[in-house]
Amino acid sequence: xxxxxxxxxxxxxxxxxxxxxxPLYISNTYKTADVEKVVxxxxxxxxxxxxxxxxxxxxPEGDADFTVQGINDLPQELRVCHQCGIEYVxxxxxxxxxxxxxxxxxEFVKKKNPKVSHQQTMxxxxxxxxV
Amino acid sequence: xxxxxxxxxxxxxxxxxxVVKDLRLHPESHTIEHYAKAIxxxxxxxxxxxxxxxxxxxxxxTATRLYYPTAIFYDxxxxxxxxxxxxxxLTEKYGSRVFSNGLRVEPGEKPQLFKxxxxxxxxxxxxxxxxxERRVFRNYEVIKERPQNIDYLVLHFDPFxxxxxxxxxxxxPFLGEIENIISGRNRxxxxxxxxxxxxxxQKLKNDLNGQLIxxxxxxxxxxxxxxxxxxxxxxxxxxxxxxxxxxxxxxPYRNLTFKFPYxxxxxxxxxxxxxxxxxxxxxxxxxxxxxxxYVLEKIIQIKQTGVYIERxxxxxxxAVVSELKS
Numbered sequence: 001x002x003x004x005x006x007x008x009x010x011x012x013x014x015x016x017x018x019x020x021x022x023p024l025y026i027s028n029t030y031k032t033a034d035v036e037k038v039v040x041x042x043x044x045x046x047x048x049x050x051x052x053x054x055x056x057x058x059x060p061e062g063d064a065d066f067t068v069q070g071i072n073d074l075p076q077e078l079r080v081c082h083q084c085g086i087e088y089v090x091x092x093x094x095x096x097x098x099x100x101x102x103x104x105x106x107e108f109v110k111k112k113n114p115k116v117s118h119q120q121t122m123x124x125x126x127x128x129x130x131v
Numbered sequence: 132x133x134x135x136x137x138x139x140x141x142x143x144x145x146x147x148x149x150v151v152k153d154l155r156l157h158p159e160s161h162t163i164e165h166y167a168k169a170i171x172x173x174x175x176x177x178x179x180x181x182x183x184x185x186x187x188x189x190x191x192x193t194a195t196r197l198y199y200p201t202a203i204f205y206d207x208x209x210x211x212x213x214x215x216x217x218x219x220x221l222t223e224k225y226g227s228r229v230f231s232n233g234l235r236v237e238p239g240e241k242p243q244l245f246k247x248x249x250x251x252x253x254x255x256x257x258x259x260x261x262x263x264e265r266r267v268f269r270n271y272e273v274i275k276e277r278p279q280n281i282d283y284l285v286l287h288f289d290p291f292x293x294x295x296x297x298x299x300x301x302x303x304p305f306l307g308e309i310e311n312i313i314s315g316r317n318r319x320x321x322x323x324x325x326x327x328x329x330x331x332x333q334k335l336k337n338d339l340n341g342q343l344i345x346x347x348x349x350x351x352x353x354x355x356x357x358x359x360x361x362x363x364x365x366x367x368x369x370x371x372x373x374x375x376x377x378x379x380x381x382x383p384y385r386n387l388t389f390k391f392p393y394x395x396x397x398x399x400x401x402x403x404x405x406x407x408x409x410x411x412x413x414x415x416x417x418x419x420x421x422x423x424x425y426v427l428e429k430i431i432q433i434k435q436t437g438v439y440i441e442r443x444x445x446x447x448x449x450a451v452v453s454e455l456k457s
Contacts, residue, residue, distance in 0.1 A: 022351040028381055056357075060300030062347070062385040062408055064357045088300045094409075096349070 138167035186419035196411030211291035325411040345388030
């Protein structure tokens with residue numbers, strides 16, 4: 001997958017109002033994408049201003065317990081899963097990688113596609129508020 | 132442990148009832164205690180009892196994960212394929228008594244090996260360790276105590292693999308002990324064979340002839356909903372529910388529960404409940420070594436032959452495309 005293909009996909013997703021997503025969403029929906037390639041692109045400098053990585057830390061039972069921004073922020077102390085109560089020490093292998101769109105990128109996509117907002121404005125004018 | 136104790140503690144009631152019925156024994160009452168006593172007091176009953184004890188004492192309603200080791204530093208692991216070699220290592224480290232009466236080690240924080248049994252070409256290692264301290268009411272006083280817990284590891288040979296029968300997430304110290312025994316100072320990398328991806332999980336369910344009775348899937352997009360869980364009504368299969376297929380077929384699984392039929396050697400048939408998760412498998416029915424071996428062999432087969440459904444589809448597409456071009 002090329003970076004410009006991914007860029008275009010991300011624009012469509014942001015336009016559709018999608019937020020918080022796993023790279024699996026991209027590789028499942030756009031079958032040409034290899035998950036590992038998608039992840040490495042999303043984590044690269046090229047996409048730094050577009051997506052924010054959110055790492056969901058999972059307990060051994062597979063519940064998403066809490067989130068951290070970077071792998072270095074992973075606490076090494078004993079935690080209690082708030083979903084199932086199991087005690088565990090967070091393991092870097094049990095992390096679910098997700099991404100949010102940056103506020104700037106969402107703004108950019110909205111501005112780039114003004115048609116929708118124009119139509120909404122026109123609809124308002126057709127139905128003026130009657131006093 | 133005496134045979135009577137093992138039968139009363141570990142063997143499911145139905146199995147004991149079958150022995151009593153087949154041998155026309157007459158227990159004093161219908162309690163498990165008396166069934167076990169009747170079995171042990173009879174010549175043929177004792178033989179059957181020994182067999183059941185071996186089959187169930189280390190199994191039961193257990194979680195299990197199967198690992199094979201790869202060496203980080205190049206160190207030949209081939210000698211480990213031989214059970215004799217590993218028995219020799221164990222005897223060297225623990226003495227021959229660990230194979231007979233067992234060692235009376237002082238239980239501590241870290242799991243310690245105290246007994247090794249051999250059964251069906253595998254070695255069963257018993258470890259003892261102290262659980263967390265808790266306060267209990269005893270003789271009208273509150274005292275602090277730490278429970279003594281026992282967990283089991285099973286060593287397979289040819290190829291060498293380690294089966295860890297402990298709760299999820301707690302296998303670290305046990306694998307560490309095995310590393311100490313078999314590789315001295317060198318650390319090993321353990322590959323979890325019982326970690327199945329979505330396709331492999333489906334294949335296992337089909338190979339076992341199982342019904343899907345529970346499923347938990349993780350969403351891959353959206354801010355609020357993290358997992359979706361479905362459970363089937365008794366004797367129903369989630370795969371038959373359109374709603375489940377529509378909502379979950381695009382989402383990776385967190386855990387899946389199957390119910391599959393199994394026929395024991397003695398002719399008894401049972402529906403076994405098995406839950407698989409990204410960590411490994413969990414039996415929700417009291418099972419014997421036979422059943423665990425059966426499931427693990429299916430998993431090993433799947434891992435060896437691979438699941439190529441998706442790739443096959445791609446290859447066919449390419450073939451069709453090149454056909455059209457020419």
